[in-house]
Amino acid sequence: MARTHDMGGRPTEEPLNLHEHALADWEVAADAVAQALGARGIRSTDESRRAMEDMPAQDYLTLGYYERWVRGTEQLLVEKGILATEEIDRKMAELEETWGVS
Amino acid sequence: MRTPTYVRGKQGWVERVHGEFRNPESLAYGGDGLPRKALYMVGFRQSDLWHARYRESSGDTLYVDIYEGWLVPADSAEGTGSG
Numbered sequence: 001m002a003r004t005h006d007m008g009g010r011p012t013e014e015p016l017n018l019h020e021h022a023l024a025d026w027e028v029a030a031d032a033v034a035q036a037l038g039a040r041g042i043r044s045t046d047e048s049r050r051a052m053e054d055m056p057a058q059d060y061l062t063l064g065y066y067e068r069w070v071r072g073t074e075q076l077l078v079e080k081g082i083l084a085t086e087e088i089d090r091k092m093a094e095l096e097e098t099w100g101v102s
Numbered sequence: 103m104r105t106p107t108y109v110r111g112k113q114g115w116v117e118r119v120h121g122e123f124r125n126p127e128s129l130a131y132g133g134d135g136l137p138r139k140a141l142y143m144v145g146f147r148q149s150d151l152w153h154a155r156y157r158e159s160s161g162d163t164l165y166v167d168i169y170e171g172w173l174v175p176a177d178s179a180e181g182t183g184s185g
Binding site: 002006008009044046047049050080 | 104106107108126129130131132151152
């Protein structure tokens with residue numbers, strides 16, 4: 001039984017979107033944070049892949065590429081006791097209030 | 103688990119030995135990745151992987167990098183695929 005991310009060779013009727021697209025600022029930031037954590041030895045590519053590939057199928061299939069990266073990075077930081085989920089949620093709520101978005 | 107499902111149980115050949123690297127299955131959980139594992143570049147015939155669904159040239163080849171733990175000698179393969 002193939003896991004969710006193991007998509008090679010799976011039949012689909014959906015056309016593949018092969019167009020390049022410009023990265024949003026938050027996507028560049030998501031990459032930068034992951035690279036910086038890697039440079040400090042806090043996170044590795046193998047760990048990030050595992051964190052992303054263990055995600056529930058419904059989440060994996062609905063999140064975009066860098067949304068998965070963010071989720072994977074969060075998972076590893078919580079696992080390693082560097083951040084707590086409550087801290088992240090509290091900061092998110094603060095930012096949403098400051099910027100008036102959700 | 104990064105050995106694609108579509109090559110499991112299929113027969114291929116070792117095209118090249120890349121060398122020994124820290125084991126990604128240990129690294130993925132924060133381990134030291136030791137002992138190192140040999141990594142092979144394994145060739146498969148596309149027609150063996152996709153059967154009738156593959157309609158291109160029968161000589162086409164797919165190469166996948168696979169760690170030694172995922173490989174067994176072809177004459178002892180227990181896989182559910184072509185051997």
